[in-house]
Amino acid sequence: MADEVRQLGGVTVLLCDPAGPPIATEADALDLIGAAFLGATVVAVPAERLDRSFFALGTRFAGEVMQKFVNYRLRLVVVGDISAHLAASGALRALVAESNRHDQVWFVPDLSTLDARLAATP
Structure with a gap:
């Protein structure tokens, strides 16, 4: 699957291909932002595409990307299992918990959770 723009929860989302290039620099993040300007307001990035430095x-790096x-007023959603990263870092656990309380950056386990959360967001 290539990156694709799709409706989830009534919102236009850029779904990034899990097999796509790694996101290891600010320039990589800006490439995703540029791709979102095709009409998406949410960018869903598979956790496995994020360089390990994002979780350290x-x-x-995470702060710069976020x-x-x-x-650019786009919502970033990290999709996937990050439990190993969370187990290794109390600071990351705190960041994820705080981010998920707000609307700009979310961490979700899968696309069905994202779909439900977007549908529930006014």
């Missing part, structure tokens, strides 16, 4: 908060999405 000391690198600041801030880019905020600046």
Whole structure:
């Protein structure tokens, strides 16, 4: 599957292909933002596409990527199992919990959860 734009929960979402290129730099994140300008307001990125440095908060990479999405007024959703990363980092657990309380960046286990959450969001 290539990246595709699809409706989930009544919202236009750019679904990123799990087999796509890794997101390891700010430029990679900006490429996704550019692709979203085809009409998507949400970018759903499979967790396995994110470089390990995204989950190591000391690198600041997650903050840089998240801030880019905020600046462009796009919602970033990390989709997939990140339990190993969460087990290794209390700071990451706190970031995920706080992010999921708000509307800009979410961490969800699968697309059906994303669909339900988007449908429930005003």
